Amino acid sequence: MNQLSLLTVIISFLVCTNCWSQKTDFELVKKGVDHIYNFDFKRSDAIIARLESINSKSPTPDLMKALQIYWKYYPVQNHEDQLEAYHDYLERSYLKSIEIMERQQNNWEALFLAMASQGLLAESYSESGRSFKAVGAAKKAYRFVKQGIEKLNQFDEFYVSTGLYNYYREYYPDAYPIYKPFMSFFMKGDRKLGIRQLEIAEKKASIAHVIARYYLSYIYLRYEYIPVKALEQGKALHYEYPGNHLFTAIYCESLIINQKYKQATHLSRKLQKNPNPFYKVYGELFMGIIQENEHQDYKNAERLYRSTLDFVDTYDMNQPHLEALAYLGLGRIYQHKNDPKARGFFRESLDKAYTKSLKSEAKRYLN
Numbered sequence: 001m002n003q004l005s006l007l008t009v010i011i012s013f014l015v016c017t018n019c020w021s022q023k024t025d026f027e028l029v030k031k032g033v034d035h036i037y038n039f040d041f042k043r044s045d046a047i048i049a050r051l052e053s054i055n056s057k058s059p060t061p062d063l064m065k066a067l068q069i070y071w072k073y074y075p076v077q078n079h080e081d082q083l084e085a086y087h088d089y090l091e092r093s094y095l096k097s098i099e100i101m102e103r104q105q106n107n108w109e110a111l112f113l114a115m116a117s118q119g120l121l122a123e124s125y126s127e128s129g130r131s132f133k134a135v136g137a138a139k140k141a142y143r144f145v146k147q148g149i150e151k152l153n154q155f156d157e158f159y160v161s162t163g164l165y166n167y168y169r170e171y172y173p174d175a176y177p178i179y180k181p182f183m184s185f186f187m188k189g190d191r192k193l194g195i196r197q198l199e200i201a202e203k204k205a206s207i208a209h210v211i212a213r214y215y216l217s218y219i220y221l222r223y224e225y226i227p228v229k230a231l232e233q234g235k236a237l238h239y240e241y242p243g244n245h246l247f248t249a250i251y252c253e254s255l256i257i258n259q260k261y262k263q264a265t266h267l268s269r270k271l272q273k274n275p276n277p278f279y280k281v282y283g284e285l286f287m288g289i290i291q292e293n294e295h296q297d298y299k300n301a302e303r304l305y306r307s308t309l310d311f312v313d314t315y316d317m318n319q320p321h322l323e324a325l326a327y328l329g330l331g332r333i334y335q336h337k338n339d340p341k342a343r344g345f346f347r348e349s350l351d352k353a354y355t356k357s358l359k360s361e362a363k364r365y366l367n
Contacts, residue, residue: 040243097110163212168189259293285304327349
């Protein structure tokens with residue numbers, strides 16, 4: 001679970017019931033996106049091919065291909081060949097959307113897909129450290145976001161993009177000061193209003209409710225730290241898409257912060273068995289927390305925390321939150337042993353943490 005950014009506000013617009021003139025097209029897209037979310041790529045491939053046969057000039061299949069690559073090869077940043085294909089499909093979708101908009105200015109499907117392609121490109125550039133390219137893509141998407149804000153009361157799906165914009169416009173520059181100089185290009189947001197709008201979208205949006213849940217789960221898990229609400233969103237994601245390993249990790253983390261260790265054990269073991277190290281690392285960490293807090297098995301917990309850090313180092317993962325949790329756990333274990341090394345682990349945790357809740361906990365142990 002990479003850190004979320006303002007630049008991902010666009011994902012939610014891939015599907016919108018008000019955007020497709022043909023009900024059949026909408027149903028196909030809905031099924032295809034559901035299969036992608038649930039990691040059923042054979043079925044999503046078939047639906048994408050059918051959509052292409054219906055309309056080869058539509059930007060939708062290219063965007064769906066990009067999203068399929070994103071999930072199938074997660075994290076796509078670690079697969080250079082797939083990353084190039086991912087960017088190519090996003091660019092194709094964007095150019096096709098612009099062609100449609102040049103002919104039909106009020107074509108909402110094209111607007112949404114142009115917004116989505118540039119938003120996902122911005123996210124990808126941001127995660128790979130290409131800040132200027134990320135801002136350039138975000139600025140392209142931003143003009144479409146503004147149109148969505150103006151139409152908020154007409155389409156429920158707009159609550160997702162507007163809510164994400166309002167929240168992350170204020171959160172992002174505080175968390176990542178490097179972007180502060182660029183924020184003057186964007187109108188101000190409102191974090192509380194953003195959360196309310198996402199909650200509306202989670203209840204009312206046709207398919208973008210999945211994205212609303214996805215972001216609300218992160219917001220409640222890490223940024224606002226409201227465990228009960230995080231669990232509600234995480235559970236809904238997991239039960240709707242049990243095949244999605246990232247959603248499984250979100251649900252498992254939400255169980256753990258609610259101290260529901262017995263329920264989290266099965267999911268943690270499932271993640272540990274995942275062949276993808278970027279999911280397996282969650283299982284190692286969560287089992288470490290369970291061993292420490294549920295069983296007081298400090299020896300095994302220490303082994304699992306160290307294994308978590310080894311995974312992050314070996315596979316060059318950008319997972320500071322997981323590192324912060326692992327170092328915090330090691331600090332507690334060494335403090336329990338009255339070992340002075342504990343303070344070093346707490347300092348490492350504080351250095352890696354980017355959420356207020358983790359920083360506060362590390363500082364409390366250091367004081």
